Amino acid sequence: MSVSTPLFAEAIADRESWHDDANCRGVDIDIFFSLDDLDQKNALELCKACPVRRECLQDALEQREMYGIWGGTTESDRRSMIRDHRRQERERRADAA
Numbered sequence: 001m002s003v004s005t006p007l008f009a010e011a012i013a014d015r016e017s018w019h020d021d022a023n024c025r026g027v028d029i030d031i032f033f034s035l036d037d038l039d040q041k042n043a044l045e046l047c048k049a050c051p052v053r054r055e056c057l058q059d060a061l062e063q064r065e066m067y068g069i070w071g072g073t074t075e076s077d078r079r080s081m082i083r084d085h086r087r088q089e090r091e092r093r094a095d096a097a
């Protein structure tokens with residue numbers, strides 16, 4: 001089962017030039033938004049070897065992408081990363097005060 005993703009291709013194409021080198025170009029992008037374990041595993045495998053993984057992840061974090069696999073991370077991974085970043089920022093501010 002997958003979530004309809006008509007905007008993904010547009011979203012990734014509208015981004016910086018890094019998308020030209022993306023491993024997911026020409027791939028059925030539904031696997032990046034699928035709830036199926038095998039689809040997600042295949043998407044993450046593509047990301048693992050993607051030369052623009054870092055740029056993709058950074059963009060996803062900046063854009064607060066809520067759904068799908070971006071930069072080799074799941075939605076849950078990104079929520080954790082954002083939570084950790086906010087906690088570190090709070091600790092840094094508390095230390096500086």
Ligand code: SF4
Binds near residue numbers: 050052056
């Ligand atoms: S990291 Fe994954 S989602 Fe991002 S461009 Fe590469 S293959 Fe596509």
